[in-house]
Amino acid sequence: MVPKTECVGIELSDRSYDIVIGTGLLDDGASLDKLPAATTALVVTNPAVSKLYAARTLALLQRKYRPVLLIELPDGEAYKDWTSLNLIFDRLLGAGCDRKTLIFALGGGVVGDIAGFSAACYMRGVPFVQIPTTLLAQVDSSVGGKTAINHPMGKNMIGAFYQPLRVIADLDTLDTLPERELSAGLAEVIKYGPIADDAFLHWIEANLDALLARDKAALAYAVKRSCEIKAWVVGQDERETGLRAILNFGHTFGHAIEAGLGYGEWLHGEAVGCGMVMAIDLSQRLGFVDAAYAERLTRLIERARLPIRGPALGAERYLELMRVDKKSEAGEIRFVVIEAPGRAVMRPAPDAMVRDVIAAHTA
Amino acid sequence: MVPKTECVGIELSDRSYDIVIGTGLLDDGASLDKLPAATTALVVTNPAVSKLYAARTLALLQRKYRPVLLIELPDGEAYKDWTSLNLIFDRLLGAGCDRKTLIFALGGGVVGDIAGFSAACYMRGVPFVQIPTTLLAQVDSSVGGKTAINHPMGKNMIGAFYQPLRVIADLDTLDTLPERELSAGLAEVIKYGPIADDAFLHWIEANLDALLARDKAALAYAVKRSCEIKAWVVGQDERETGLRAILNFGHTFGHAIEAGLGYGEWLHGEAVGCGMVMAIDLSQRLGFVDAAYAERLTRLIERARLPIRGPALGAERYLELMRVDKKSEAGEIRFVVIEAPGRAVMRPAPDAMVRDVIAAHTA
Numbered sequence: 001m002v003p004k005t006e007c008v009g010i011e012l013s014d015r016s017y018d019i020v021i022g023t024g025l026l027d028d029g030a031s032l033d034k035l036p037a038a039t040t041a042l043v044v045t046n047p048a049v050s051k052l053y054a055a056r057t058l059a060l061l062q063r064k065y066r067p068v069l070l071i072e073l074p075d076g077e078a079y080k081d082w083t084s085l086n087l088i089f090d091r092l093l094g095a096g097c098d099r100k101t102l103i104f105a106l107g108g109g110v111v112g113d114i115a116g117f118s119a120a121c122y123m124r125g126v127p128f129v130q131i132p133t134t135l136l137a138q139v140d141s142s143v144g145g146k147t148a149i150n151h152p153m154g155k156n157m158i159g160a161f162y163q164p165l166r167v168i169a170d171l172d173t174l175d176t177l178p179e180r181e182l183s184a185g186l187a188e189v190i191k192y193g194p195i196a197d198d199a200f201l202h203w204i205e206a207n208l209d210a211l212l213a214r215d216k217a218a219l220a221y222a223v224k225r226s227c228e229i230k231a232w233v234v235g236q237d238e239r240e241t242g243l244r245a246i247l248n249f250g251h252t253f254g255h256a257i258e259a260g261l262g263y264g265e266w267l268h269g270e271a272v273g274c275g276m277v278m279a280i281d282l283s284q285r286l287g288f289v290d291a292a293y294a295e296r297l298t299r300l301i302e303r304a305r306l307p308i309r310g311p312a313l314g315a316e317r318y319l320e321l322m323r324v325d326k327k328s329e330a331g332e333i334r335f336v337v338i339e340a341p342g343r344a345v346m347r348p349a350p351d352a353m354v355r356d357v358i359a360a361h362t363a
Numbered sequence: 364m365v366p367k368t369e370c371v372g373i374e375l376s377d378r379s380y381d382i383v384i385g386t387g388l389l390d391d392g393a394s395l396d397k398l399p400a401a402t403t404a405l406v407v408t409n410p411a412v413s414k415l416y417a418a419r420t421l422a423l424l425q426r427k428y429r430p431v432l433l434i435e436l437p438d439g440e441a442y443k444d445w446t447s448l449n450l451i452f453d454r455l456l457g458a459g460c461d462r463k464t465l466i467f468a469l470g471g472g473v474v475g476d477i478a479g480f481s482a483a484c485y486m487r488g489v490p491f492v493q494i495p496t497t498l499l500a501q502v503d504s505s506v507g508g509k510t511a512i513n514h515p516m517g518k519n520m521i522g523a524f525y526q527p528l529r530v531i532a533d534l535d536t537l538d539t540l541p542e543r544e545l546s547a548g549l550a551e552v553i554k555y556g557p558i559a560d561d562a563f564l565h566w567i568e569a570n571l572d573a574l575l576a577r578d579k580a581a582l583a584y585a586v587k588r589s590c591e592i593k594a595w596v597v598g599q600d601e602r603e604t605g606l607r608a609i610l611n612f613g614h615t616f617g618h619a620i621e622a623g624l625g626y627g628e629w630l631h632g633e634a635v636g637c638g639m640v641m642a643i644d645l646s647q648r649l650g651f652v653d654a655a656y657a658e659r660l661t662r663l664i665e666r667a668r669l670p671i672r673g674p675a676l677g678a679e680r681y682l683e684l685m686r687v688d689k690k691s692e693a694g695e696i697r698f699v700v701i702e703a704p705g706r707a708v709m710r711p712a713p714d715a716m717v718r719d720v721i722a723a724h725t726a
Binding site for chain 2: 082089093094120122124148151153154157161323324329
């Protein structure tokens with residue numbers, strides 16, 4: 001059954017916007033309804049996504065904007081840097097784009113992060129729209145307004161909180177997603193269970209096979225519920241001063257894996273999947289959840305075809321990488337731990353305990 | 364007479380802040396009252412300002428923060444670029460600075476713009492405080508939250524609207540200001556008369572000699588009234604969607620002069636001074652103000668020791684440079700013109716008329 005179009009509203013006073021979730025959205029002029037009129041639009045994408053969806057996206061945008069420019073950035077987290085960002089600025093300035101130009105991010109999280117940050121900075125801010133084409137981007141990167149590029153000394157270190165005008169999540173684009181990326185997206189879907197909604201975790205356990213088979217109805221519900229939970233968290237804490245940090249469950253270990261291996265070796269979602277295995281073990285060692293719950297979450301991550309053992313970087317290297325995490329304060333690493341099924345909190349942990357966790361879950 | 368400390372409040376809901384204006388502020392611990400506690404502070408400055416004021420600023424900050432780091436960026440508009448910005452990020456990351464680190468901008472507009480933009484982007488935003496040491500920065504750059512770096516294709520093209528926690532305007536720092544920079548600052552002071560307050564223009568005419576002699580009472584009033592007017596404008600239009608653009612009186616021509624000569628040849632205020640001469644002539648040709656008013660403003664700019672003739676770049680080059688101005692829309696240049704003494708509006712103008720204005724006021 002093809003689900004009808006769903007809509008999740010993100011309430012942030014004057015920066016509120018809608019996430020439209022459905023099928024056929026890339027061919028439907030209604031996807032652009034009420035977006036501001038502007039002469040020029042720029043689509044930011046990468047070569048792989050461009051080959052699949054640029055023609056349809058350009059046709060859609062040409063109904064409303066002219067000219068519609070396109071820029072392809074090299075693919076992958078390793079290119080989410082100042083050099084790529086500057087390619088966007090060069091293109092915008094070269095084409096004489098003014099501050100009413102709309103920027104459309106067509107692709108996954110990397111494209112969304114860099115296109116969003118370019119929109120935040122170009123002439124001190126131009127409007128932008130996300131068209132996420134990966135499950136990860138649909139459930140995570142396109143919600144909450146985080147944009148950034150990487151610095152050689154840390155991931156997402158340079159960025160801005162900047163909200164899109166709209167997110168257009170066309171589930172049809174998930175048909176062409178490589179299997180590894182589908183699993184990476186499921187890592188973030190699974191995450192919402194332990195941090196906020198135990199019933200959702202049960203639903204994922206029951207529907208994981210349908211999700212892996214890319215059933216549209218199952219995907220529609222997973223994307224919608226994930227966005228609702230993230231919207232609820234972000235709506236209470238737009239600038240990550242407190243609660244919002246729980247969305248980083250699995251990310252402290254995960255970022256260390258990504259940085260330690262070099263960005264792009266593991267997909268972000270793969271690192272988060274493995275990071276959640278480590279973080280739930282830490283939660284258990286800190287006395288919050290029992291072994292059965294930790295085992296249950298670990299099995300689900302494994303069933304989603306995600307790695308559950310981290311690379312052997314050595315515990316000291318993990319600790320060093322985690323200390324520069326943005327959530328650290330005065331050198332103390334703060335972990336998102338599960339206090340009880342569906343409830344997360346931030347906690348420090350003794351280095352020795354963290355070393356034990358790393359030893360238990362690395363190759 | 365040494366004036367007592369004045370305070371101008373900038374009301375921007377959750378981003379409101381105070382501009383503290385007075386003498387002896389760099390040696391007064393009260394200047395830091397109510398700023399957030401943080402372990403680390405970073406002072407961003409340039410070699411010339413550092414030599415004069417770094418020791419006192421570090422001593423002040425060490426009362427509250429530890430460690431207090433210092434970074435000197437190369438001086439001048441030509442260095443307000445990504446390379447300098449990245450020196451700040453390298454320093455912050457190298458010292459393990461977290462998202463609670465405070466950044467202090469000690470210097471003029473260039474330091475304020477780049478330090479402010481680094482604060483806006485570092486870990487998606489850390490708090491910052493402006494300590495403007497030039498008249499221009501005290502009356503203009505430190506009010507309104509505009510931060511930016513330059514792009515080879517245009518000035519201030521990459522930036523953010525980001526408000527400081529406080530502005531500490533110590534008038535004593537103006538004692539060491541080179542004469543050219545004092546005059547450049549007066550250009551922005553004078554600007555507030557035609558765009559918003561004819562009585563203030565009369566006051567400046569009557570007190571220009573005292574201002575040029577760096578009389579503290581005169582400077583205190585000029586800084587305070589300038590900040591009040593800018594605060595009133597910015598408070599109504601934080602993100603420059605309408606009214607705020609009037610603050611750019613003289614800036615469209617001025618930016619063309621700066622870009623055409625290469626940034627750093629003329630001081631920003633010098634270019635704005637000359638740009639106001641052109642813009643008031645355009646206002647007259649468009650039928651808004653009479654010749655006597657245009658002459659009156661031009662004479663005041665000249666008395667402030669500012670250039671009133673622009674460089675001979677050629678009219679076409681001026682037009683080309685003005686078309687990439689951020690205020691342009693769809694290639695149409697929009698000028699801030701004086702509708703009547705104390706009132707400004709945005710208007711396009713025929714190219715032929717703009718060419719005549721340029722011809723009349725270039726060497």
